[in-house]
Amino acid sequence: MKELTIVSGKGGAGKTSVAASFAALARDKAIADCDVDAADLHLVMEPTIKHREPFSGGSKAEIDLKICSSCGLCRTLCRFDAIDKDYKIDDFACEGCGVCADNCPEKAALLIPRQAGELFVSDTRNGPMVHARLIPGEENSGKLVSLVRSRAREIAENEKLGLVLIDGSPGIGCPVIASVTGVSLLLIVTEPTLSGLHDLDRIASLAGHFGIPSAVCVNKFDINIEMTESIEKYCAGKKLPIVGRIPYDTLVTKAQIAGVSVVEYSGGAAALEVSRVWKKTNYMLETC
Numbered sequence: 001m002k003e004l005t006i007v008s009g010k011g012g013a014g015k016t017s018v019a020a021s022f023a024a025l026a027r028d029k030a031i032a033d034c035d036v037d038a039a040d041l042h043l044v045m046e047p048t049i050k051h052r053e054p055f056s057g058g059s060k061a062e063i064d065l066k067i068c069s070s071c072g073l074c075r076t077l078c079r080f081d082a083i084d085k086d087y088k089i090d091d092f093a094c095e096g097c098g099v100c101a102d103n104c105p106e107k108a109a110l111l112i113p114r115q116a117g118e119l120f121v122s123d124t125r126n127g128p129m130v131h132a133r134l135i136p137g138e139e140n141s142g143k144l145v146s147l148v149r150s151r152a153r154e155i156a157e158n159e160k161l162g163l164v165l166i167d168g169s170p171g172i173g174c175p176v177i178a179s180v181t182g183v184s185l186l187l188i189v190t191e192p193t194l195s196g197l198h199d200l201d202r203i204a205s206l207a208g209h210f211g212i213p214s215a216v217c218v219n220k221f222d223i224n225i226e227m228t229e230s231i232e233k234y235c236a237g238k239k240l241p242i243v244g245r246i247p248y249d250t251l252v253t254k255a256q257i258a259g260v261s262v263v264e265y266s267g268g269a270a271a272l273e274v275s276r277v278w279k280k281t282n283y284m285l286e287t288c
C-alpha cells in the first residue's frame with residue numbers, strides 16, 4: 001500500500017484543490033484529511049458520516065473545592081501559574097502535567113481528560129474518507145493527524161485499497177510532520193510568489209531531513225512566470241522533480257462553489273493540467 005501526502009508551506013496555495021481532484025482521479029484509495037486545524041476537503045467531498053468518535057487530546061486539572069483544604073501546595077508546585085488564589089484552574093494556562101493531582105494531600109486535585117475534537121469516518125462519491133475537527137484553541141493536532149492517518153490506513157488495508165491519499169497539514173510544525181513521516185511520496189503544491197518559494201524551501205528541507213521522496217507542482221504558474229522560473233530553478237538545484245504547472249483558471253473557484261473538484265466540474269485548462277499532474281505523480285508512486 002502506498003501513501004501520498006499533498007502539502008504546501010501554508011494554506012491557500014491550492015493543496016486541497018489538488019487533493020480533491022486526485023481523489024476523483026485515483027482508483028482504489030482511502031482519503032485522509034489531515035488538515036485538522038482548518039479542515040475543508042469535506043466541502044467538496046460531500047461526506048456521509050458513518051462513524052464518529054471523540055478525540056481526547058490531553059487532560060486538564062480540576063479541583064474539588066468541597067474537599068480542598070486550601071493548603072496552597074498545588075499553587076506552590078504549579079510551574080504554569082494555572083491555579084488562582086481561590087483554587088480555580090485557568091484552563092488556558094494548565095498544561096495537564098498532573099503535578100497538582102500527584103501531590104494534593106486531600107486528593108482534591110484531579111486530572112480530567114478533555115475532548116479536543118472529533119474524528120469521522122465517512123463514505124464519499126470518491127471512496128472512504130477519514131476526517132476530523134479540532135475544537136478551536138485545543139492543542140495536540142499532531143496526535144489527531146496521526147489518528148486520522150492510521151484510521152485511513154486501517155480502512156485501506158481492510159478494503160484492500162492500494163493508496164492512502166492524504167491532504168496534509170499546512171506549515172512545517174508538528175501536524176505536518178505527523179502527516180508526512182514515512183509516506184511513499186510527498187507532492188508539494190506551491191505558488192509563484194516569494195513567500196511560496198520560501199515555504200517550498202522549508203517543506204523541501206523537512207522532507208529532505210526525513211528522507212521522503214518529493215515532487216513539486218506550481219499552481220497558478222502564469223500569474224508570475226518569472227517567479228515560476230525561479231521556483232523551477234530552485235527545484236533543479238535540489239533535484240526535486242516538477243510534475244506540473246497548473247494555470248490560473250476561474251473554473252477552479254466555480255468548482256469549489258459547486259462543491260466538486262475541478263476535474264469533476266470542467267475540462268478546462270486547470271482540470272487538464274491537474275489530470276496530467278496526477279498521471280505523473282501516480283507514475284512516481286508506482287516506481288518509488
Ligand code: SF4
Pocket residue numbers: 063067068069070071072073074075087103104105106107108109
Ligand atoms: S494541594 Fe489539594 S488541598 Fe491543597 S490547595 Fe491544592 S487542591 Fe487544595
Ligand code: SF4
Pocket residue numbers: 060061077078079080081082083089093094095096097098099100101
Ligand atoms: S496539571 Fe500541572 S499545569 Fe495544570 S494546574 Fe496542575 S500543576 Fe498546574
